[in-house]
Amino acid sequence: MRPPQAIHNWQMDQKADLNLPEQKPQYVSAFRALSGYCREHLLGFIGVLVCTVVAILSELLQPYLMKIAIDDNLLAGRNDYGGLLVICAIYLGLSLSSFAFAYVQNNLLQHIGQNIVSSIRKRLFGHILKQSMSYFDRMSSGSLITHVSSDTEALNQLFNQVLLSLFRDGLTLLFILVMLFQLDTTLALYCLILLPVISLIAIAFRSFMRTTYQLARTRLSRMVAFVAENLSGMSLIQVFHQQKEQERQFDERNGLYFKANLREIRTNVVFGRTFDILSNLSIACVTWLGGMAVLGKNLEFGVLYAFITYIRQFFQPINTITQQWNTLQSATVAISRIWTVLDSKPDVEDKEAAEGDAAKPEFGTESRRERELEFARARGQIDFRNISFSYEEGLPILRNLNLHIAPGEQIGVVGSTGAGKSSLISLLCRFYDVNEGSIRIDGTDVRDIPQAKLHRMVGLVQQEPYLYSGSIIDNIRMFDETISREEAIAACEFVGADAMIRKLERGYDTLLSERGSGLSAGERQLVSFARIIVFKPQVLILDEASANLDSHTEQLIQRALHIVSQNRTTIVIAHRLSTIRQADRIIVMSAGQIVEQGTHEQLLRQGGHYRKLYEYSQRHVAV
Template identity: 60%
Template sequence: MNESRTHEPNAATSTTTKPASPSRYEALRAILQYARPHRLAFIGLFFTTMLAIAADLLQPYLVSIVIDDHIAVGNSGLPFLIGMALIYLGLAVISLIFTYVQSNLLQYTGQHIVASIRKDLFAHISKMSMSFFDRSSSGGLVTNVSSDTETISQFFTQVLLSLIRDGMMLVFIIYFMFRLDVTLAWYSMLTLPIIATLAILFRKRLRQVYQQARSRLSRLVAFTAENLSGMGLIQIFHQEKEQTRRFTEFNSDYWEANVQQLKSNVLFNRTFDVLGNIALVLMVWLGGVAVFNRQMEVGVLYAFISYIRQFFQPINQITMQWNTFQSTIVSMDRIWRILRLKPEIADPAPDEAKPLEPELVRGKVDFNRITFGYEQGQPVLTELDLHIRPGEMIGVVGTTGAGKSTLISLLNRFYDVWEGSVKIDDIDLRQIPQQQLHRIVGLIQQEPFLFSGSIIDNVRMFQSDISREQVIEACRFVGAHEMIERLPQQYDTVLSERGSGLSAGERQLISFARIVVFKPKVLILDEATANLDSHTEQLVQQALQTVSRGRTTIVIAHRLSTIMHADRILVMEHGRIAEQGTHAKLLAQGGIYAELYHHARHSAGTAAEA
């Protein structure tokens, strides 16, 4: 039930260094492990492909037999020709059926494999520690889950099909060519070194233009996403023309790269076509001479010409799949980099775990001389010692970078302390299973996160075991019921992304209702009223007083009015507790808190006069 968290602006990096880059072949082997459960499907694919190709390539061979053994010697009649035509048609139908089965089998298997990869990748990302998200951009992770897995899908549905079908077709064609005429077959084999040389020469160029097009597309997409997220600022400063000009430049660069890629592909394909036509002319000339000298039969020449026409097709297809294979290897490498990572924050071993029953938790919290930072050698908190009694409300104030949000990140165990310990009811957080810890500690942030879905599902976080009546009761408890009743579909109103359409205060009330439903014993509010107007702040304050009863509550405050009635107020400075006490006591001391308080009152008075 913890919502997405923020941390101090100076804490953008994790202490953990990135692991060494895995071998691309290691990534390939790891991803191909997903194909192992589908061994029978691939065996079926192999045999259906073999039967489809055999039925297709038997047709010229059958015609050669009909021409040489029957028509040429006058040993054929209408019944025979009809019979041969039916056999020919039967082979075509067999080829069609098995090609259809092969394509569907491969698509089904390939999509199933990619769906499994995508599912495991998302599940793995959701289990990663917060330091992982500090290092990784959300856009990059979205690309991993969507674009990279789609590229792998192309490997299973295109590259793999080409390797199996075209490779097998090439072997069958060479077999039939040697079976028909060994001399012509060896002449045909002389083209293989030329084909290999062309493929090597073109491969580098094709890879370059492909990577250039992908790179420029990424720049275009990134620029578009950036402008969409900052459209308000663009319109305020009248930057529409300038941003359109820059978009046009990116778009033109991508267009040029696509044109270069298209030209290279066309040149490669046409070169193969020319080579194939030259080989065909050569075989026709050599075969024609052999037929003229009665060294070869006409039917054999016809079949050989049919095979030589098909000889270059599978080679061309296999070579053209090289780019897709290269991009697949890159995508597999990126995905495997994530899948091989282990969460830095792990659950304790079963023999070391000390489970806590949420109903029996009292809510005592202890920070025992903790030291922690996001980068080695740069501690944010240094030997901080804090002890909170069960049911106590603590207010925390301080300047930006003082370590306030870091404190609550450690209590949620988004990170582990370097030194010291954080305990709930005298049990170290590292000994509590994370699922239980996150039921014990509830977090409400400045910008509450709401998912796309109904209000009722957002309150109960899509857990169907929480009844509708419990949700309504929780909303009544925090004062959100009347607001929800005014909506068109009330509790079934579907919210868009991040709850747009609701005010900041309404979103906060829903997050408070969420807390009531899940009943955490320790409640954390991180700047929960910072962006609210005075009227909405009063509503949220009332909800806060309601949900904090009987709970240990820690309030990170931007507005001091939020924590004036707290049992104890902590003033943090440079990762240490500089002052602590009640509101009245701290004012009487005339220290940092008193200065903050008087500054806040002066700012409020100036704003009121304006």
């Protein structure tokens, strides 16, 4: 028996900090994969590069113009007002050019970045949808939400901030060095001493900052997962008055995230202020050395003015890059986490997909009429042949189980909690694959049937039906426009849901919120029954589907079930033995095996497990 999801996620949370130092994300491979998206926008990046170069040159030529105005006009005593006017006009033109090309550069880069992030977000969500159920047993919903929302947003910031800084500020540093050597080689060589110092500081901070940002994002993911679990289980929290305990646990996670954020801020401040100090010292040294040269008549004043201006501009892009360092680290961790998800492969795959065979068309390319004809030919014979299965190695759930169900037979499955009833159904739907043996439908191993076809052939109604945000009519036909409104309404009339729906203000066009809140459990179950009937599966499975229904609604379901099960193989898992009394055969499971089978009357006469379950249920009803 698998641990409850909340306990399972709590165990994962406890291991997260312990495993954090040992994590070795594949940053290189993740960035290599990201570069594939960037190559699709190569022309756009070339445009960004051209705009950046023009904008930078327009800005860096302005101090050089001031140098010309000072040395060749003002200090030379030429009083050339016309020349000064020309310089001012050129200065204004360079300012406008810098603004215009920087504007185009920013917008073009943002357009490219948003396209790439949108593609990755779409791919990530689609990839998660393709994962097997075992993947969602391992991963908490909060972590996956963080990957789709927060991690992709960090990737968005990589383009919005980091790439922009690397394009603009990186080229600015390069061009400033060229201008410094153009002005005075000796002073420029003194300034080159700064480069090793800057490199040493960056290397010293790099490893520490990466660990800091990874820790912060891990704790954020844990806190989001905790909130998601509490929201989904709010009724249980309130019934057992767990508000204070859950608040205490949230405060604990929130406090850990708070401390990680403070550590991140402290690291960023120390890193940034280190460069501020280095910038001020550099300007002081250049002013002293250049001033001595000017006083010694070895350097023109205009050159010193331009040199100091360029030194200030030299540290501005460095400061900008360092300010983006935390964003880069955060994006690096996010990219690694995203590609860890994208690298995961489903435990359950179609045979053609696993073999890389694209010859067969995917389900969905056929017309609806062709699919219906194919399902009509299906007989619905099911064979479980010596199957064994476990969720975790060493903890078997099913052991050498054999079960043969004839076409059109109605089977009831009963047993105590943990007997393996739901696992049996999960294997038939191929949410998991058997460890040993095989499951066959009409003689074909379910592993050889494309999952899309299998899930249309096998209809499943669960104890807790899931309804999407949207109209009732869309929830019935699952947004499949090939199913007409009339067919959906006929299905609701068939199961007795029509009267209930028409009482609503907008009838079938009533919009439901998340999980169908606003409808009772019985009403949601009726809608899910109508949904199954619309899709006309050859095999129908009811997994505790009537457990939450009142007596009146249960009678409606029983009547509809009796009609819809005609010529369909039906498997009913039930705690209420009254729902399966009329079944053709009842299977009694215990400890992963079938211990009894027969009709209701036959099993009562045997006086075994079923009799005990029946007597217990009768006492429970009497009470």
